[in-house]
Amino acid sequence: MNTRLNTADFNQALLNFLDQSPTPFHAVASIAARLDQAGFMSLKESDPWVLQPGQGYYTTRNGSSIIAWRQPVEAQGFAAGLRLTGAHTDSPCLKVKPQPELLRQGYFQLGVEVYGGVLLNPWFDRDLSLAGRVTVRQSSGQLSSHLIDFKKPIAVIPSLAIHLDREANAARSINAQTYLPPILGQATEKPDFRALLQQKLLAEQVDVAAVLDYELAFYDCQKAALVGLDDALVCSARLDNLLSCFIGLQALIESRPGNGQVLICNDHEEVGSASACGAQGPMLTQWLDRVLPADCNRYAVLANSLFVSADNAHGIHPNFADRHDDNHGPRLNQGPVIKINSNQRYASNSETSARFRDLAYRAGVPVQSFVVRSDQGCGSTIGPIVATETGIPTVDVGVPQFAMHSIRETAGAEDAIGLTRILMELYQS
Structure with a gap:
């Protein structure tokens, strides 16, 4: 052994x-x-x-x-x-769509696509961050790709209150198109998501003339941990x-x-x-x-x-x-x-x-x-x-x-x- x-x-x-x-x-x-x-x-x-x-x-x-x-x-x-x-x-996760910006009832949201066989219910009411790969044009005209990770809660998918859905605990089907776009904040006009990514990369000293494309996914901010009275379980x-x-x-x-x-x-x-x-x-x-x-x-x-x-x-x-x-x-x-x-x-x-x-x-x-x-x-x-x-x-x-x-x-x-x-x-x- x-x-x-x-x-x-x-x-x-x-x-x-x-x-x-x-x-x-x-x-x-x-x-x-x-x-x-x-x-x-x-x-x-x-x-x-x-x-x-x-x-x-x-x-x-x-x-x-x-x-x-x-x-x-x-x-x-x-x-x-x-x-x-x-x-x-x-x-399995929720990936950001290519043109994701949504402005609904004064809230800035991002459209997402379900990747893989996601168990969707647990995604509600979690502190979510965003990470992935971004491809940019540099000031020289060359293309380069960079990893990005916001590393802090920037979004949430709030549940509908049980008062407005009395059958929630008995039967709730989730419409991936309408129920899942995370809320990133409030706004009076639709923000430019690529511009937000550019600001994030510039703050990290990355040469970015324009964000050309990305592959980004939301993730749960809660850290991996040993759980149980005797730390017998790994949760992540x-x-x-x-x-x-x-x-x-x-x-x-x-x-x-x-x-x-x-x-x-x-x-x-x-x-x-x-x-x-x-x-x-x-x-x-x-x-x-x-x-x-x-x-x-x-x-x-x-x-x-x-x-x-x-x-x-x-x-x-x-x-x-x-x-x-x-x-x-x-x-x-x-x-x-x-x-x-x-x-x-x-x-x-x-x-x-x-x-x-x-x-x-x-x-x-x-x-x-x-x-x-x-x-x-x-x-x-x-x-x-x-x-x-x-x-x-x-x-x-x-x-x-x-x-x-x-x-x-x-x-x-x-x-x-x-x-x-x-x-x-x-x-x-």
């Missing part, structure tokens, strides 16, 4: 990472900063690569997806296959799936150089992964083209590899236990979960599950199983996509959590470090 990790330090670093990563762009920047500190080297996709044995590298795409890896120590190290962990950087926004990104990152950094060790964190999983930087796009296969030696047997390398698709699982909720199969209700702080679906919504099979169980045994970490009720539909992950695109043997796993796709989610404080220890065994295998 690997005991190098300290639970208290691990969870504090996790909380910091969650708070620093309000959007996929910020998450990738946070991951890159930690890789820099660990001695990994940044490579641009547009440059030629000269790779050294045992050295760690990373490359990004769209600023929202990242692949980090260590080259094998031995020249023939690829023959043993790759050890890959995959996760996703995006989370975006646990699905930044929790898995952090787990994979820590496992890679803490592992000793060996055979091919890979972490890939893709954007756009919550909307189907079909993009240039999504798991269904060519990012991973193009990376394989560049990294695998020309004289290796590519198909043998992939056949000898193992891909661990890490995406959170549904923990059994004590108030809704009937929503789970009686024998497959994972509990928080009882170990990571192998996710299984006979209709291939998850890519786990008996052999890849057994390999994961063996890694967990070596790490001294318990493992649970999840199968959706036979009368319910099943979600999916990047696991089946990667398995289909590459042929790499794949297992779907995840840390159990409550309130998936809510603005604030809950997981166990012991499970993340447990899965990290298993992935360290993966990288050393």
